[in-house]
Amino acid sequence: MEYLVWVAVAVLLVLLLAVVTGASRLRRLSRRVGSFPCSARADGIPHASWSVGIAHYSVGRIEWWRCWSLSPRPARTWYRDRLTVTGRAPLDLAGQPDQYLVRCRYDGVDFELTMSSGAYAGLASWLESAPPGRRDLVV
Template identity: 40%
Template sequence: MEWLGVVEGVLVVLALAVLPLVLFALRRRWLARRGSMFECALRLSTRGTRAGTPGAGWALGVARYSGDRLEWFRVFSLAFRPRLEITRRGTTVLETRAPDDAEVSALYGNQRVVVLTDADGQQIELAMEGGSVTGFLSWLEAAPPETCYPV
């Protein structure tokens, strides 16, 4: 009967190890069903990164459009709510650029960096594929007439 307790213990540990993976897969599926997603890394600002560490501060994620908002989710998270929402109104693109040498290793391949300020004046850097950059800029420019989008 001693072995029965060991088997139960192993099954409990196995269930606890598998449960986060199942939740992660369910979250990813739920996010994909609620709108098309694209790979999008995020860096809020370089001020919060470790001083002297080039390329630091990037978080891998996915983004999707939801009306007048861009919702950004961390890739490795169990949260069903977006970590960041960027509204179309008041968002200004400062520049688009290629990642520098230090950033290349932290980002997905062939991504471009879009530097912008949101409605609150916070500087945000997004890294996404070229087609996604085109879609993002088009989405910003397609704002309703009463909004002002400086290019």
């Protein structure tokens, strides 16, 4: 019986460690300068689920992390010279005003992002500030 108690305590400690690590990672990512909340999903797949995440501007790229992950690496990386915004539309989400659905293409693969209007303005400005020769990044 005592053995089962120790196993239960060990399992609880591992779960607590995972929750604390995940919360610390999420806090660290969301507090970085250049970070913004951004959900992503594949385009063209009916009823595809959204993955909640945090995007961050880096030098020449955007890195995107899933919120509910312990991975130290971003789940996606989009380089500025290969990313194109193909459209945007306002979203009417209950409790979340001022959100946009942003359609993007990266290396011929279409996907969608949701973000605030301020985050979209930042994304459009970041893409438009690309080096000369790349003026077609925002439609």
